[in-house]
Amino acid sequence: MNELSVELLDQLSQIDLFAGLLTTEIQEILAYARPLTLQPDAYFFQQAAPAKALYILLEGQLKVTQLTPDGQQVVMRMVNSLEIFGCVAALSGGEYPASAQATKTCQAYALRQKDIQMLLPQYPKMAMNAFQIMVQRTHELQDRYRELATECVERRLAHAVLRLVDQSGREESDKIVLDMPLSRQDLAEMIGSTLYSVSRILSQWEGRGLVLAGREKLSVVKPDILSQIAEAQIFSADLKNAPI
Amino acid sequence: MNELSVELLDQLSQIDLFAGLLTTEIQEILAYARPLTLQPDAYFFQQAAPAKALYILLEGQLKVTQLTPDGQQVVMRMVNSLEIFGCVAALSGGEYPASAQATKTCQAYALRQKDIQMLLPQYPKMAMNAFQIMVQRTHELQDRYRELATECVERRLAHAVLRLVDQSGREESDKIVLDMPLSRQDLAEMIGSTLYSVSRILSQWEGRGLVLAGREKLSVVKPDILSQIAEAQIFSADLKNAPI
DNA sequence: GTCAATTCTTGATCCAGATCAAATTTTAAA
DNA sequence: TTTAAAATTTGATCTGGATCAAGAATTGAC
Numbered sequence: 001m002n003e004l005s006v007e008l009l010d011q012l013s014q015i016d017l018f019a020g021l022l023t024t025e026i027q028e029i030l031a032y033a034r035p036l037t038l039q040p041d042a043y044f045f046q047q048a049a050p051a052k053a054l055y056i057l058l059e060g061q062l063k064v065t066q067l068t069p070d071g072q073q074v075v076m077r078m079v080n081s082l083e084i085f086g087c088v089a090a091l092s093g094g095e096y097p098a099s100a101q102a103t104k105t106c107q108a109y110a111l112r113q114k115d116i117q118m119l120l121p122q123y124p125k126m127a128m129n130a131f132q133i134m135v136q137r138t139h140e141l142q143d144r145y146r147e148l149a150t151e152c153v154e155r156r157l158a159h160a161v162l163r164l165v166d167q168s169g170r171e172e173s174d175k176i177v178l179d180m181p182l183s184r185q186d187l188a189e190m191i192g193s194t195l196y197s198v199s200r201i202l203s204q205w206e207g208r209g210l211v212l213a214g215r216e217k218l219s220v221v222k223p224d225i226l227s228q229i230a231e232a233q234i235f236s237a238d239l240k241n242a243p244i
Numbered sequence: 245m246n247e248l249s250v251e252l253l254d255q256l257s258q259i260d261l262f263a264g265l266l267t268t269e270i271q272e273i274l275a276y277a278r279p280l281t282l283q284p285d286a287y288f289f290q291q292a293a294p295a296k297a298l299y300i301l302l303e304g305q306l307k308v309t310q311l312t313p314d315g316q317q318v319v320m321r322m323v324n325s326l327e328i329f330g331c332v333a334a335l336s337g338g339e340y341p342a343s344a345q346a347t348k349t350c351q352a353y354a355l356r357q358k359d360i361q362m363l364l365p366q367y368p369k370m371a372m373n374a375f376q377i378m379v380q381r382t383h384e385l386q387d388r389y390r391e392l393a394t395e396c397v398e399r400r401l402a403h404a405v406l407r408l409v410d411q412s413g414r415e416e417s418d419k420i421v422l423d424m425p426l427s428r429q430d431l432a433e434m435i436g437s438t439l440y441s442v443s444r445i446l447s448q449w450e451g452r453g454l455v456l457a458g459r460e461k462l463s464v465v466k467p468d469i470l471s472q473i474a475e476a477q478i479f480s481a482d483l484k485n486a487p488i
Numbered sequence: 489g490t491c492a493a494t495t496c497t498t499g500a501t502c503c504a505g506a507t508c509a510a511a512t513t514t515t516a517a518a
Numbered sequence: 519t520t521t522a523a524a525a526t527t528t529g530a531t532c533t534g535g536a537t538c539a540a541g542a543a544t545t546g547a548c
Contacts (some may be wrong), residue, residue, distance in 0.1 A: 099517095183494095183496090184496065185495085194498085195495090195496080199497060199498080200498080201497060202496095203496095203497070203498085213496095214496095215494085215496070216496095
């Protein structure tokens with residue numbers, strides 16, 4: 001349909017789903033895609049809605065969350081540029097198991113389920129990529145599950161922050177800035193804790209010069225120490241009786 | 245290679261991975277598979293070993309576990325007859341993210357990674373199935389993650405027991421028997437708790453006539469009440485002050 | 489600027505469930 | 519049958535982190 005710019009195509013070929021495909025093939029596939037823009041806080045889809053489309057995020061950021069029957073929220077995943085989400089829709093078809101809500105202004109492509117079903121057999125390479133992505137996703141989720149089952153809140157928070165740094169950290173001279181609105185509540189929902197516990201730990205980290213925390217802002221000053229906390233080389237508790 | 249019996253082929257066609265395939269196709273695929281038998285407690289593969297094969301469980305049962313750096317175990321999944329496991333190996337190739345240990349005598353087929361890579365494009369239907377299975381797996385894992393993040397031990401245990409009932413419960417006249425060695429420790433590892441907490445809850449359930457618990461044995465007498473506990477319709481705590 | 493709405497901090501308290509410590513029961517092996 | 523090993527129960531205690539409560543800081547609207 002629409003002609004895609006060279007830069008855009010260059011971006012698109014970086015998407016895992018399209019790895020190894022020719023740009024002409026990507027164009028053929030995207031002929032079926034519908035572009036859309038969402039403002040922060042808007043939803044791509046809501047939990048339990050019929051899964052109609054898979055999305056490719058071009059620009060922006062969003063979170064995938066599940067709501068429990070009693071209203072608690074759990075953040076399953078943060079999605080960044082050039083990642084796909086709503087994969088369940090791709091084939092299984094049922095309902096979205098979670099909601100997807102923009103945390104920044106988002107530009108994305110939507111691929112309808114019936115188009116995907118038609119396209120996947122036509123582009124086996126893409127099917128393989130999709131499979132690969134799901135395996136990867138399961139793998140990550142397993143790690144987080146183990147983390148939640150066995151690690152204390154401080155370590156889980158360290159892991160979560162480091163993951164965010166990896167995914168969307170912008171390096172400045174003396175720190176790594178997380179360019180997104182990120183409340184204590186958000187962090188708590190990522191690690192299965194409460195905003196109070198997160199606040200306490202961040203305050204303590206800030207006191208030790210590991211991070212800079214503001215209202216819905218966070219920068220990491222010493223990622224290496226954070227890694228040590230995440231990997232249990234060091235406990236904050238150890239510092240209490242540490243020699244000066 | 246080997247001729248497969250009619251009964252076996254009938255069983256095999258029930259496997260999700262082979263859904264929609266012709267029995268001749270299944271035979272072609274399984275020509276590449278290597279059959280193997282494992283005694284209880286033996287490992288199909290260990291965590292961090294190079295992922296060389298995907299397995300199809302014909303008969304028996306096993307558990308997929310992750311070990312934390314400090315030696316705690318987490319049960320990621322119980323695998324029953326006609327399910328596949330070690331899917332990571334199928335494509336991504338890296339290392340097994342978990343170990344697979346037989347809990348009963350197991351009969352399985354192993355499909356080597358290189359054979360899978362060759363077969364998948366040849367049988368697009370199978371590739372679709374594999375994808376579907378991974379989506380399903382992710383879905384389940386998400387649910388368990390949310391459960392772990394938000395629910396109390398008693399409810400998580402109820403969920404876990406009901407899942408086991410679904411997967412491998414054998415119905416008797418007055419109860420549903422879980423035909424597998426199942427220690428308090430095993431259950432604890434499935435829900436991210438301790439054997440002490442599990443023991444206390446099972447004792448309490450037994451006192452209320454919901455289950456029959458023995459050494460490495462468990463039967464469910466009132467699955468409906470267990471469902472209510474799992475879904476928080478009822479709390480054990482409520483009973484303390486309940487009218488007689 | 490002022491005001492109101494959010495978000496965040498921090499102290500105080502509480503509790504589910506982990507940990508510890510002994511029995512006790514079950515099972516299997518000698 | 520005796521005995522030892524493993525699994526389980528159950529009481530006692532402890533504690534990480536949730537919950538509650540009350541300000542303080544930040545932000546945006548007017």
